[in-house]
Amino acid sequence: MSLLADGWTLPQRRLFRLRHEPGTLLAMLMMASVFVALFGFVFGGATGVPVTSNHRESVVSNALVPTDRMPVGLRALCEWNPFSSAAAAAREIFGNPGAPRPDAGWPLTHPVTASLPWAGLPLIFAPLSVRRFARAGL
Structure with missing residues (x-):
């Protein structure tokens, strides 16, 4: 042991x-x-x-693996993954959006809108982290 x-x-x-x-x-x-x-x-x-x-x-x-042939539970997990929506948003912004499945989750059908909250998280938590590290003396 x-x-x-x-x-x-x-x-x-x-x-x-x-x-x-x-x-x-x-x-x-x-x-x-x-x-x-x-x-x-x-x-x-x-x-x-x-x-x-x-x-x-x-x-x-x-x-990034297409979710078409994944089991239902894994497909839902992958579709709602922030990385998947960020990758789909990058494709859409750069002119290569692809066509999501008709029954795809909301983040893949609206990738730019779904990525905005994730992009805003560092704006909120970076200053809070810097403040906490400054107080802790790290």
Whole structure:
């Protein structure tokens, strides 16, 4: 049991430290997208496999999985995920909106409106966090 407790100590300490290092947490979450783009653009042409269409477009467009074939519960969770609405809003703003399913959730049918509250959260909580860290002496 001591081996398990000692083995859990290091990940637990690292997870607790991430609360004070949000940049590290963001970097860790963004690495998945960076690796998809890296392998698609940099190493994609070096595979030697003949491709009938532009494989780079498929890599980038499939970075977010379409929800059409997901089970109902998982589909609802993914449709109401703030990241999904932000990605759909970016597509709409840059002129590549795509067509959501007719029964898609509200955030995917109105992605820009659904993303506005999530974009406003840092405006509220960043000053509060700075104030709290200043008071705590961190």
